[in-house]
Amino acid sequence: MRILVLGAGAWGTALAAAAAPRHEVLLWARDADQAAAMQASRVNQRYLSEVVLPPALQITADVALAQAAAPHSLVVVGTPMSGLRTSLAGLPTGAQVLWLCKGFEAGTGALGHEIARQLRPDLRAGVLSGPSFALEVARGQPTALVAASTDEALCAQAVAAFHSDSLRVYTSADPVGVEVGGAVKNVMAIATGIADGLGLGLNARAALITRGLAEMTRLGLALGAKAETFMGLSGLGDLVLTATGDLSRNRKVGLLLAGGQRLPDILAQLGHVAEGVYTAATLQARARSAGVEMPITDAVVAVLQGDLTPAQALRQLMAREARAEV
Numbered sequence: 001m002r003i004l005v006l007g008a009g010a011w012g013t014a015l016a017a018a019a020a021p022r023h024e025v026l027l028w029a030r031d032a033d034q035a036a037a038m039q040a041s042r043v044n045q046r047y048l049s050e051v052v053l054p055p056a057l058q059i060t061a062d063v064a065l066a067q068a069a070a071p072h073s074l075v076v077v078g079t080p081m082s083g084l085r086t087s088l089a090g091l092p093t094g095a096q097v098l099w100l101c102k103g104f105e106a107g108t109g110a111l112g113h114e115i116a117r118q119l120r121p122d123l124r125a126g127v128l129s130g131p132s133f134a135l136e137v138a139r140g141q142p143t144a145l146v147a148a149s150t151d152e153a154l155c156a157q158a159v160a161a162f163h164s165d166s167l168r169v170y171t172s173a174d175p176v177g178v179e180v181g182g183a184v185k186n187v188m189a190i191a192t193g194i195a196d197g198l199g200l201g202l203n204a205r206a207a208l209i210t211r212g213l214a215e216m217t218r219l220g221l222a223l224g225a226k227a228e229t230f231m232g233l234s235g236l237g238d239l240v241l242t243a244t245g246d247l248s249r250n251r252k253v254g255l256l257l258a259g260g261q262r263l264p265d266i267l268a269q270l271g272h273v274a275e276g277v278y279t280a281a282t283l284q285a286r287a288r289s290a291g292v293e294m295p296i297t298d299a300v301v302a303v304l305q306g307d308l309t310p311a312q313a314l315r316q317l318m319a320r321e322a323r324a325e326v
Contacts, residue, residue, distance in 0.1 A: 001161055002026075004066060004073040006087050008034060008059070010047040010134035010272065011100050012078020017138050018167055020057035026073070027059045028066040035061035047272065051138040070095055074161050076128070080273045081105055084112055088120050096124040096154055098147065102182030103279040109286040111179040111223075124154050127175050128162075129182045130233040131241035133248075137167065144168040146233045148178035170233065177229030180220040184297075185239040186250045186276030187283055188212030191296050192243035193254020194303065194310045208296065209243050214326070215294045219283075222290040250276040257303060258310045280304055295320060 001023045005016040008029035016027040029035040038044050039060075042053045053059075060066065070092050077087045081103035091097060099112050110118070116125040126149025137143050147158030147169055155171040163169040172178055191212065195204045216239065217230045229235055242248045253274050256266045267277065280301045287294045299317055302308040308316065 001157075002069065002073040003076060003161055004028065004069045005076045005078050006066065007078030007083070008038065008044060008047070009078060009080075010044070011132075011137075012076070013038075013044045013048050013053070014051075014134035014138035015076060015078065015100065015128075015162065016057055017051065017053050018140070018164065019162055020054040022164065023161060025057055026066065026069050027057060028063075029059065029061050032061035035059050048134060048138055050135060067092075074098070074157050076100065081112075081275060081278070085115055085119060088116055088123065088125075091120065091123060093122050094124065096157060098126050098128045098149075098154070098158055100128055101275070102129060102179070102186060103275045104183050104282040104286055106278060106282050109282050109289070111176070111183065113175045113179060124151050125149065126151060126154050126158070127178055127182070128158060128169075129178050129238065130170075131237040133241070133245060135247060140166045142166055142168075144170065144233055144237075146170045146172050146178055148172040148175040148234070150175065172229065172232070172234075174226045174229045176223055177220050177225030178234040180223060180225055181216055181230055181235040181238055183275075183279055183283060184212070184216040184219065185235075185242050186274070187280045187297055187300050188216070188239055189242040189248055189250035190254040190257075190274075190276045190280070190304075191300050193248075193251035193256075194258045194300075194313070195254075196251075197255040197258025198310055198314065200314070205244070209239060212243070212296055213239055215292075215296055219287050219290065219292045219294065222292050249274040253277060263304060263306075276300075277304060 003019055003023050003025045005012045005027045016025050019025050075097040077099040081101040084101055128147050130145035132143050147155045149155050159169045192208050195208055249272055284297050284301050299313040303313050
């Protein structure tokens with residue numbers, strides 16, 4: 001199979017590296033200098049310096065070469081959410097494409113499947129998501145993902161492309177639920193990082209993760225998702241990983257905010273995109289437009305915008321009126 005991966009960040013590189021030993025894989029990088037350095041050194045020094053790339057993996061910044069490969073390949077968009085619209089717009093008619101980004105598009109509040117439906121209804125489109133740190137995938141450590149689309153044949157293509165001894169790929173016909181889970185869990189990971197950074201203990205962490213799952217599910221159901229999706233890999237699985245894992249950038253943002261650092265300084269220190277930071281306000285607006293209450297999300301937005309300190313946000317959450325658990 002021929003696979004074209006658009007975007008040489010950590011996740012795009014990791015997935016391309018995982019597939020390269022078994023398929024013909026072309027990894028396209030936007031930066032020509034980065035592509036040349038990766039091709040020569042066989043290392044993505046900026047995003048995945050710990051892993052040597054497979055010899056078979058082809059790397060380029062040539063737009064014409066990527067465009068020529070696209071009609072004959074399974075295309076995987078590995079850009080941040082902000083780059084999804086541009087990537088989809090440039091694909092040939094009827095292309096089969098999966099995206100890896102997790103979030104709501106800033107400005108429109110749209111999920112990936114909504115962007116594709118509005119912009120490129122001709123595409124055979126879906127999302128590849130689940131609990132996965134790029135470094136562990138690139139190292140070949142056991143990982144499970146879910147390919148979600150209403151196109152069963154595309155899901156089968158995803159399995160054929162990436163299922164291996166170390167990477168297990170399940171399928172789902174609920175792209176809405178998979179995308180909501182992937183977007184909301186990043187914001188909940190910031191909240192959990194804040195709680196851990198304040199030293200609130202394991203009880204507080206468990207409560208935040210559980211109530212975060214409830215917020216995620218409420219929004220998903222309002223947008224047309226299936227409830228059972230949120231008990232799977234892209235819901236509970238991704239939430240637990242991102243909220244507790246030491247490799248989580250979103251969790252790191254929360255830890256540093258709790259430590260008193262300024263958000264601009266934190267983002268400069270990370271050097272990578274923490275999608276939850278850019279998703280939080282858009283998620284809040286989408287939830288409000290759907291009539292869905294999301295108090296943890298509201299608290300995270302208030303902290304990110306500087307309206308509340310982490311300690312004040314905690315007090316606000318704890319002062320909420322008692323209610324039935326739903």
